Amino acid sequence: MHDRMTPTAALAALEQVDTPFAALFRHGSLEVEIYRPVGVDKQTPHRRDEVYVVVAGRGQFFCGGERRPFESGEVLFVPAGVEHRFEDFSEDFCTWVFFYGPEGGEVL
Secondary structure, eight states: OOSOOOHHHHHHHHTTSSSSEEEEEEETTEEEEEEOOSSSOOOOOOSSEEEEEEEEOEEEEEETTEEEEEETTOEEEEOTTOOEEEESOOTTOEEEEEEESSTTOOOO
16 A cells, blocks of 8 residues: 555556556455546446546546546446446546445445
C-alpha cells in the first residue's frame, strides 16, 4: 500500500507502470486503483462489481448500452460483466476505481 491515497500520490504511482491503471490498495475483496486512459479507453468487462469516482475531467460514459455525460466528482457504478468505457474524455481525465465483492458480482 502507498503511504497516502491522494490523487497526486496515485498519479505519481501511475507514472511508475506501463499501463493506464495502478493498483494502490487491497483489503479483503476491495481493490483500489487509479485509472487514466490516454486517447481511447480499451477496457473490457470486469468479473467483479466496480465503482468509479472521477478525480478530474469530463466526457461520456458508456455502460450497458447507455451513454451519458460525466464530470469531475461523479460516482459511477458498473455491475460485474457489463460492457463499459469512457468516451470523448478530456485530456486531464482520471478516476479512482473500486473493485469489490465476489466474481460475478453481488446478488441482491
